[in-house]
Amino acid sequence: MKQISFLFQIFLVFLLLSGCNQKPEIGLLMDTIARERWVKDRDAFVEKVEENKGTVIVKVADSNPDVQFQQALELINNDVDVLVIIPVDMVVAAGIVKMAKNKNIPVISYDRLIKDSDIDFYVSTDNIKVGEEQAQFLTTVSPTGNYVLIGGPTSDNNSYQLYLGWMNVLQPMIDKGDINVVGSKFVSSWEGNDGYKMVKEILDSGETVDAIIAGNDALASGAIQALKEKDLAGKVLVAGQDADIGAIRNIMLGDQTITVYKPIESLAYNAADAAMKLAKGKNPSDNMSFTVNNGHRLVPAILLDGQVVNKQNIRMTVISEGFVAEQEIFE
Template sequence: MRQINLTFQILLVFLLFAGCNQKPEIGLLMDTIARERWVKDRDAFVQKVNDLGGSVTVKVADSDASVQFQQALEMINAGIDVLVIIPVDMTVAAGIVKMAKKQNIPVISYDRLIRDSDIDFYVSTDNIDVGEQMASFLTTVRPTGNYVLIGGPTTDNNSFQLHLGWMNVLQPLIDKGDIKVVSHQFVERWEPQDAYQLMSSVLNEGHTVDAVIAGNDALAQGAIDALAEHGMAGKALVAGQDADITAIRNIILGNQTITIYKPIESLAFNAADAAVKMAKGKKPSDNMSFTINNGHRLVPAILLNGQVVNKQNIRMTVISEGFVAEQEIFE
């Protein structure tokens, strides 16, 4: 009997020791890595999880929501500890969350909020504030005239957040008659071609365009391409976000007015730190006082601030912080 007890105790100690040393397995579901911004997110997140003693499985859906759902199923069946999602489609992603929660897997929504779901944590920039920064800068430079608003896909909650930020600034000027929004549409994809087609239609209808606010730098590029065909590149103000290298070059050339630089290292750090903590059964953050209503619950969240980048402060922002190298800009 004593021998059995001793054997059981040894086995229990072994199991406890093994459990304590098991590496947290984190699943990262990504929409795309076609834009360099998302490559930076991926690399920073993976590096930080590795530094914290975990490991990451990354799956990229190439902007296909059904593919992302299947990738999530594979990760869940493989027994990951925490799932981090950059959703292609927030409605489909809500189904992924439901599936993960049935297996008691915590879920972090990264950059894009997954609405109407039981997510555990949300890490992003303050997208309403980003929208306000974009509109504030352009209306300060050009407080009157015709504006075009190019929103992102309606499958992405950020598109609505940005729009709210734009209108917080624009609506008083619209009400005064100083600004006229000649076109405001949402595109189907975060792709330059979608914005190009929308912008071309506006210009072909004969509208004068004084400023364009686009949901991100890819859409800003599409708008710039259309403006260039009509001899208006550099004449109309253009705002985007993400600080893509193409946007930085456009700003240097005078074809884009501003972009918004997001603190990607900090976003990835906070998400990775939260994921590893949750894999160990801990709270995702020491400060759980801030929450976001996603339509289902109040979700603990971290929202970071973006920063305006223009021709005058490129060296003081994205270059000095190592986000882009100066030689990249002038290649």
């Protein structure tokens, strides 16, 4: 009997030691890695979590909200310590948050705000400010003329925030009659083909276009392709965001005017740091006072600034910070 008791005590000690050595497990739900910026987000996030003695399970939904829901269900059923979500669809993602919270799993909304949900933390850029920067740059160059606005999908809250930023700058100029918006809509995806189709349709109608503001560089790239077909590339101002290598090349060629560089490494590191704190039962928002209203609650948040990149400052921004290598631009 004493021997059984002794063995049982050893077993308990083994369990305790195993629990102490167990690494926090973070689930990262991603929309896509088809564009390079998301590969950079993933790699930086994983690197930082592993540096802090955690592990990451990455799931990529390939822009399918139903797939993301099933991937979330799998991670939740496997009892990950924290869920970090780059939502495909903010409504579906709100359902994911509800499932996670039912199992007491903390949730971080990354880059895109999940509205009407009980998320614990939000890490992103100030997307309204990004939109303002895009519009401010183009209107400084061309304070009059015909503008086209290509918004992202309505399933992504960032689309609305960018549009709000654009209109904060453009509306007074529209009211004065200096700027005429000849095309404005939210397209179905963040992919280049949607930007191409929208701009092609406007140009085929015979409308003159002086400037295009696009929700991201992929949409901007599609717009540029439509401009090329009319021999207008380089003659129309084009703004995007994300600082994709293709956009940097387009800027060097003169086909794109600006992009906005997001501090992806800082975004990923802040999200990873918050995830590890939540996994250890700590509050990542200690000593923070900034919050964002997601329609359900005031969410502790970190919003970082983007930076406008144009032909004159490429070397001083994305190249000097190691975001892109100079040889990549000219290969």
